[in-house]
Amino acid sequence: MPALKYSRQRESIKRFLMSRFDHPTADTIYLHVRQEFPNISLGTVYRNLALLTELGEIIKITTDGPDRFDGHTEPHSHFFCRKCHSLLDIHLEDEAAIDRQAQEAFPGIIEGHSVQYFGICSKCAK
Secondary structure, three states: OOOOOOOHHHHHHHHHHHOOOOOOEHHHHHHHHHHHOOOOOHHHHHHHHHHHHHOOOOEEEOOOOOOEEEOOOOOOEEEEEOOOOOEEEEOOOOOHHHHHHHHHHOOOOOOOOOOEEEEOOHHHHO
């Protein structure tokens, strides 16, 4: 793969995602980045999100609505609230335990995992 050309727009997208913990949609990211780059298109945002995901610099999370994006790539799980549609991080004490258990049960090579829990968040449960 040839060297990737630097892009201020791509860096702005990544910087925005690193500053957030609410897992924004592409539309939310577009609205933010457009403040800095008024001529950016939604298509450019989608292409950059796809590239950043492919490079492993961000995570794409599929929900029952639009895809959400996470700039924090360290191993962690997510919780999706079925009522308010918030997407929250869950940091388990031993994330690697899931990989070890899967490796013991599977003859291939486990390289990682993606876990998404769902239910009702504490705010909606009140």
